[in-house]
Amino acid sequence: MSDPATNLVLYSHPFSSYCQKALVAFYEKGLPFGHRNLEQPEAMDELKASWPFGQFPILKEASGRVTAETSIIIERLDQIAPDTPMIPTDPDAALQVRFMDRVFDNHLQSNQQRIIYNTLRPEADRDPIADAEARAKLETAYAWLDGVMATRTWAAGGTFTLADCGAAPGLLYAHWTHAIPERFQHLWAYRRRLLDRPSYARVLDEARPYRGYFPLGAPDED
Numbered sequence: 001m002s003d004p005a006t007n008l009v010l011y012s013h014p015f016s017s018y019c020q021k022a023l024v025a026f027y028e029k030g031l032p033f034g035h036r037n038l039e040q041p042e043a044m045d046e047l048k049a050s051w052p053f054g055q056f057p058i059l060k061e062a063s064g065r066v067t068a069e070t071s072i073i074i075e076r077l078d079q080i081a082p083d084t085p086m087i088p089t090d091p092d093a094a095l096q097v098r099f100m101d102r103v104f105d106n107h108l109q110s111n112q113q114r115i116i117y118n119t120l121r122p123e124a125d126r127d128p129i130a131d132a133e134a135r136a137k138l139e140t141a142y143a144w145l146d147g148v149m150a151t152r153t154w155a156a157g158g159t160f161t162l163a164d165c166g167a168a169p170g171l172l173y174a175h176w177t178h179a180i181p182e183r184f185q186h187l188w189a190y191r192r193r194l195l196d197r198p199s200y201a202r203v204l205d206e207a208r209p210y211r212g213y214f215p216l217g218a219p220d221e222d
């Protein structure tokens, strides 16, 4: 690849949790890329022309190839820059990474997003039962993750992987949305390690100017 910076363009917004997940992988790999910031309305139009669901991020390559779904984007980055793999080559280790990635997407981020999307509705259309259910599921996720992280440095063991890319923004915003109880010390320590990881610390700093966007009001702390 002659000029990866122009060959790879990420359509994303710095404050979006799934975009942050992809950005962590770029920074872990030290992979140059172009950034199409979705603050610009025409960037969102371009994204929707390629991915009508309108979810972000997406990755566009100079060849015209478009990749959506963050976990798949990160798998694609592993194909392009395999030296710093986000998914191990060992099949069993890879399965564990993909499993933990699903846990963070489906049981943490999805429930956190449900609470936020419910908050964004007009007050009369909000669903308190859905809100309570999502909060209960977050409590289950916190307890389960605290047990898992009792013996691990990173989500799938001793190496930083795809699963940690999603866990970093997932745990940041989950705590902002529904506080992680203090008794979950292993989960707290893991969240701290993620915040201190240089790739995520950079993502977090880039997102700071947009904190006012957090619908529940962003706390002063990370």
Ligand SMILES: N[C@@H](CCC(=O)N[C@@H](CS)C(=O)NCC(=O)O)C(=O)O
Binding pocket: 016, 017, 018, 019, 053, 054, 055, 056, 057, 068, 069, 070, 071
């Ligand atoms: N499964 C998707 C989820 C992406 C996602 O939910 N992105 C949010 C931003 S963090 C979004 O697009 N929200 C607007 C929408 O769902 O219409 C992925 O992994 O990329």
